[in-house]
Amino acid sequence: AQTVTQSQPEMSVQEAETVTLSCTYDTSESDYYLFWYKQPPSRQMILVIRQEAYKQQNATENRFSVNFQKAAKSFSLKISDSQLGDAAMYFCAYRSGRGGSQGNLIFGKGTKLSVKP
Template sequence: AQTVTQSQPEMSVQEAETVTLSCTYDTSESDYYLFWYKQPPSRQMILVIRQEAYKQQNATENRFSVNFQKAAKSFSLKISDSQLGDAAMYFCAYLEGISGGYQKVTFGTGTKLQVIP
């Protein structure tokens, strides 16, 4: 079974500073997708950013970017110019294709990000 590891249960960052959340995963596949989801206190799961394993270029979405190291099976999330609204649980997720053309998503254990004013 695929596993996704987030080794930082909690992180904190000063407002306007930059923070990096770590994620590693275990797979023998070469074709897959990786995602970061954000879960604020409202409980809603919000897609932040996605990365295709075949693309060497790191994905960027405004203040959010990833550092994807395929050989190391590492997928970290960098948040620049942190804002109070960034405070949330962040989940790393691994998406694999399974038989029949379907897919399965496995989530990490999450990192709780606190933003300090």
């Protein structure tokens, strides 16, 4: 079974600085997708960025980028120029490339990010 591990329960960053959130996963599959979701106090899970395992190039979305190391099964999220609105819980998630219920998302336990003004 696949697992996702986020080893940092809490992180803090100064506004305008850069922070990296860690995520590792375990799988025997070769085709899969990785996601970072943000959950602000409003509770809604918002997609931040996604990475297809078959792509070697790291995904980037504005101030958010990932460092995807497939061999090491590592998928970290870098937030540049941190803003107060980035404060939230961040969840790393894995999704199998197979169909059916195996396409369900498997989540890590989350990292709570605080942004200091």
